[in-house]
Amino acid sequence: MSKKNTKSPRTEALSQILFQQGFGTRRECEGLIVHGLVQVRGEVVDDPDADFMSDGLPLDVDGLNWICHDVALVMLHKPAGYECSLKPGAWPGVHNLLPVPLRRRGLQPVGRLDQDTTGLLLLTDDGPLLHKLTSPKHHVPKVYEVTVKHPLDVRQQSALLAGVVLDDDPQPVKAESADMVSAHHLRLTLTQGKYHQVKRMVAAVGNRVEALHRSAIGRLTLPDDLAVGQWRWLDEPALVLP
16 A cells, blocks of 8 residues: 655645755755754754745744745845846846845846836746736836936927837837926836837937936835845735736
8 A cells, every 4th residue: 555645735845945945955955954054933943854834934044034935026126236137247237136045046137127227126036927017018007217417398298298209119109107306307107118218218309317216116116115225025916917
């Protein structure tokens, strides 16, 4: 008679949980556990095969406090001087701002910000969610705070709302909203994601972007208490879904 499997399908071995969270190879994760470097809910667990439900499980791994997320979705307050590419060139990548476990999980930026653009950036290892947030057909609004070189006027605002033609697309692209906050501060809401779109749209109406900051995606606004270069788990993906 075959041995009955009594393990719940909702639980996993602690070593597997650590591996999935990005704490190293399977052997490295087992080593962390057997050497007493892993605490679960404040208690040391030295059995790699001990079973737990992973999502939301609080860990301390070699001094690092961690809440397990089966699917990772984080927001980052991107500083200037960082690239969103997975293989950065002249500038360091935004992944350098994340802890090692998240880097190992291969989180993908949800869209890209130029190296000189600051503000709200999402990263995830959830493929379907990434597709929903980046697909043009879903029209996820993104809000940008734009500092321009020349004073703004109603003509520029009207042109941005009506649509401007960019050099690589015969179809006009338009802003969902274009609020003149001050003479040199434009708040622009877009639902598309074309290359250098904000800079090119502003140039098309005869002005120039001097500084660019993304303040919101969907209903998610960059938190005031999230410092530049810092990250945070986002447990409410509905805030950014259309």
